[in-house]
Amino acid sequence: MLEKARELSIYTAYNINVDAIVYLKEEHIKKLVSEFGEDTIRKRMDEYPREVNEPLDFVARLILALKTGKPTAVPLVNEELHAWFDSRFEYDLERMGGQAGIISNLLASLDFRRVIVYSPILAEKQARMFVNKPNLIYPLVEDENLVFKHPSEAYREGDPIKINRIFEFRKGMKFKLGNELIEVPFSGRFILSSRFESIKIETRDDLRPFLPEIGENIDGAILSGYQGIKLRYSDGKDANYYLKRAKEDIMLLKRNRDVKVHLEFASIQNRELRKKVIYNLFPLVDSVGMDESEIAHVLNALGYSQLADRIFTYNRIEDTVLGGKILIDDMNLEVLQIHTIYYIMYITHKDNPLSEKELRSSLEIATTLAAARAKLGDIKTPEDFKAGLTVPYNERGEFVKLRFEEAKRRTREYKVVIIPTRLVKNPVSTVGLGDTISAGAFTSYLAMLKEKGKL
Template sequence: MRLWKGLYMNAYENVTNAMPRVRGVLLAYNTNVDGLKYLETNDLEERIERVGRERVFELVEKPPGRIRNLEELFAGILWSITHGKAAEWFVESDEVREYLMEWGWDELRMGGQAGIMANLLGGVYRVPVVVHVPQNTETQAGLFMDGPIYVPRFYDSAFELVHPREAVEDGEDLIHYIYEFPRGFRVFEVEAPRENRFIANADDYNARVYMRREFREHFKKIAERVDLAIISGLHVLKERYSDGSTYRDVLDRVASQLRVLNRLGVKSHFEFAYTASEAVREGIIEMLGNFTSVGLNEVELASVMEIVGDSTLAEEVLNGDLFATIDAMNLLMDETGIERIHFHTYGHYMALTRYRGEHVRDALLFAALAAAAKAMHGNLERLPQVRDALSVPTNERAFPLVEALEREMDMENGIVDMTDRQLAFVPTKIVASPKSTVGIGDTISSSAILGEFARTL
């Protein structure tokens, strides 16, 4: 316990001292508005009863992965509660969209991986960021924090970077409806094993990974102003669209922009999210070798193993087997040639890298502090909030895993020196009653890659 306390304190100082060295970070492609609803048992049970409890529970057993009617909406919510896992399904019904709007929300927040990371990196860490915003409405722009956060725009035919509030435009608000529940939340006979949320995605722009003209035509100008790029939002791609285009068209555009980043020497991180379509998942995995780094959790890593062809390993990863997870990370690195894999799950994080250094472990520790601070406050507004998370208890349930790694792999101070790779392992900080879970994964991954990269400058 004393060892980790000291490592956490040093990591905070090391990472925060290094952050000002970063010239800029590119964040693309998904920014939207999150409408958060904190679920209440009586309200949810009444709504489920009205649409048909028996049918909803049938769908929980065979989740459709999309929403075409109210039964599927509530099946998705119940699936997340039952498993204590996050899920995101696209809403394909206008009737359901009207229902969601009428059901409403308790609060509006910045949404989308790129948007959440922009507020964290630019608004809290004060690192300059350039963020892609598909529809920069007044509502959307108003959710961006003060700080060095920029969007590209044309002004009198000239290209410039300005704060989103200086580039407001007409358009529809892109709303993702997020249904949060705490650990122990009960609905009928179901009890949530841990806190999490279900997302009903009613956003047609991000579902197509829409790229603004400014990004398409002036991507090189943007890339020349940054040292690091974090790409996300590809998980909602469909295999085919009504206009005849496919997910391949989008991936080709992303690959083209990746080539620009690589030519300029910009490090790139891909933030994975669960991708329902196996074809889209396979296409993304084929691209991973063009990135420097990838971040994923146990559900996402298991889904990758299914594509790679090891269903047994996928099941072991889902069941929380530590050494199976390490095997899966090594297999993914072998298959793609990627330099860095960041794995985050409840209670501990790991990073497998083709390079060595304590800065990798320190970045994970800093990310754990940021995640704990976000869980405590819901939204992060100031860097000292991250430092305050030093007081949050370190997860003692991860200590047997530490001992196993020390015994089986000679881990020392959270680092395993492998033949041609390094594995870093850290127990996280656990907040007993988190205010919100939305965006914690994005907070973890962006803090870790930024913290690690800043230490190399």
């Protein structure tokens, strides 16, 4: 089905950034503990800072992430901290980041027919991180006409660059916090996401009138980056202003053709903003993708705090299924895709045009693509997909299937499909794996709908 998916044209927006990657070593943590002190760090860990305003906030949340081994993203809101980070860490790698950037490079490298990528900011350094492929294009307005160019020919002088710092950690890494010996239980990453006023999540005014035309010429859209919206801005604008524009963008894309839209949800620490994004945007899209911690955050924002707490605490499949059914119904979604370390899940209503077998094959493509990326570090050609086929399913695969069968007995009004993930034991990188899963799942889902004449 990947061959069929490659015939599609996809639009993806809004967030691109530079990922500055550090492969964490025990020495990094020892130096940080020595600099700030065990008692000071523990006190800040107990306070659980939800954003990074000073270096101690960063150290506290980083060590919490290492203790659980779970992928974590926390916003950096103090622009003056760049110098502190640059003085403490040497970056092992700088590459394309941001959901729209990662997904557009992935689909272009897989030779999709046409990949239109859009971000309201495009600096030269960023533009040159896009793969050099003729099927990857960026929309511009010249002489009041819509034109498309490769991003490397479309950058704007003076545009800011968004830098996210990513700290990759490995299972088994050990360090001491006072008398406590901490051993990292899983490989993962801690993302420090820049959240500055200069970075807007919107479509520029000159391009907005052309969104219906873009919508006519694509099979689907993958939208992301809404976690970058701030509650309030110094110019008097607020989150409501940018969410109103985001809603209008989706409706403009769908104006002349009911194009399928997928929203890739990412962690939003502020509960008020999270709630605004959910209620404003989820009802307008067809598909949403998220991980298990994000579905718990979403359910908490919607008022299902006990269920959210159970998902956070126990990670039981039956709770995740129940939460997914609530989201499908409350937000009127066509399909919800949830990805975790050990499994990927689709939840749809019973009348979905695709059979459970077809939905399962879509998820198989998704986990194989992610395994290929984890094994190789990146996907550069369609042939790289085969590397994922050599990766075995994770050791909890049979347990996942058993628990799923128990949960499925309560889902007669829905189609619920789950597969174990293919898990690379020593991944080259874990950055972008969730985005890869969602892109693979959504595009293969579209390809199957198209083959049935439902797209």
